[in-house]
């Protein structure tokens with residue numbers, strides 16, 4: 001039950017939904033990020049403080065009088081979530097942290113790969129005991145689909161346009177897993193909303209691991225990718241099955257698990273998405289398609305996925 | 307100094323908001339087919355599915371009609387209907 005601001009009216013909730021990420025949030029129908037967050041919090045439990053940089057997650061969970069967080073949550077600036085998380089942890093430690101409260105950052109690809117990269121690098125360097133989870137929808141969705149350094153090769157966004165000879169993003173996305181590993185982060189993994197049991201196991205490991213942990217999740221966005229909302233989980237699954245998003249796990253720099261796949265053609269993942277449509281309509285872009293196929297093959301070889 | 311109440315954000319206050327109003331399609335569960343596996347409940351971005359004694363039940367107050375439940379149901383127990391308001 002929620003008591004109205006003025007204390008006059010009492011407002012009863014429609015249900016007693018017992019999720020730490022409450023319904024009524026403002027994410028678009030079928031948002032992959034919303035599935036990720038709900039699943040993450042199911043594993044972290046209530047004894048967690050979440051930090052989020054600016055982005056869709058922050059926006060859809062925190063309108064005035066509409067917070068969907070059932071755990072303590074703080075919004076940083078776009079660029080400094082890891083530094084804020086360090087501050088929260090320092091505060092907890094200064095008080096002795098009697099309940100063993102954990103600090104988790106959940107941030108978008110823009111906030112992580114781009115503008116928050118320096119701050120994240122500092123958090124990794126300091127070996128702060130924080131779990132950082134990046135929900136990667138491969139562009140700046142909240143401001144209208146601008147390309148980020150997580151946007152893959154060949155993807156059309158408003159800043160990587162598709163016109164004439166332009167085929168969208170001209171370079172590959174950054175390898176954030178390799179960047180985290182290069183910092184000596186003791187627990188680094190990728191996870192998918194198409195495999196929630198694996199995600200939960202990894203969130204648990206990331207929480208229990210002393211020192212920093214990093215988990216990268218691909219969270220499809222129907223608005224930015226151009227597909228039907230019902231296909232969100234299906235596309236997350238196809239990204240894994242094609243080899244384009246390998247599910248891997250590293251402990252102290254060593255690869256300790258990689259999800260085996262029976263590879264499906266990359267077209268099965270690309271074709272349902274508008275952001276890749278031009279590659280199938282114009283013969284002069286076959287090189288780009290070929291490069292995407294090669295990327296999948298390279299991943300399969302690199303992590304021995306078959 | 308007292309904090310003005312206007313500055314207070316309560317946990318989970320989003321539950322007041324009827325996101326079901328956004329819906330153009332409504333998922334319909336065939337309880338005879340439902341095997342109560344809970345997949346729809348796990349995957350619903352808006353936590354609208356509850357597994358009851360006789361099968362999944364949709365909370366239409368929040369359901370935005372994304373139909374991920376329909377797509378992911380392993381026994382095809384969920385279909386869609388056009389929402390009429």
Ligand SMILES: Cc1ncc(C[n+]2csc(CCOP(=O)(O)OP(=O)(O)O)c2C)c(N)n1
Nearest residue numbers: 054055056078108109110111139140141142
């Ligand atoms: C310093 C700064 N620059 C720009 C913005 C505008 N801004 C708000 S959200 C956003 C995009 C966030 O992208 P991402 O981190 O990928 O999250 P998404 O919205 O895709 O979930 C931008 C550019 C800002 N809030 N602060």
Ligand code: SF4
Nearest residue numbers: 027028031056141221
């Ligand atoms: S724009 Fe995309 S990431 Fe943002 S709330 Fe909508 S579906 Fe989710």
Ligand SMILES: [Mg+2]
Nearest residue numbers: 108109139141
């Ligand atoms: Mg993004």
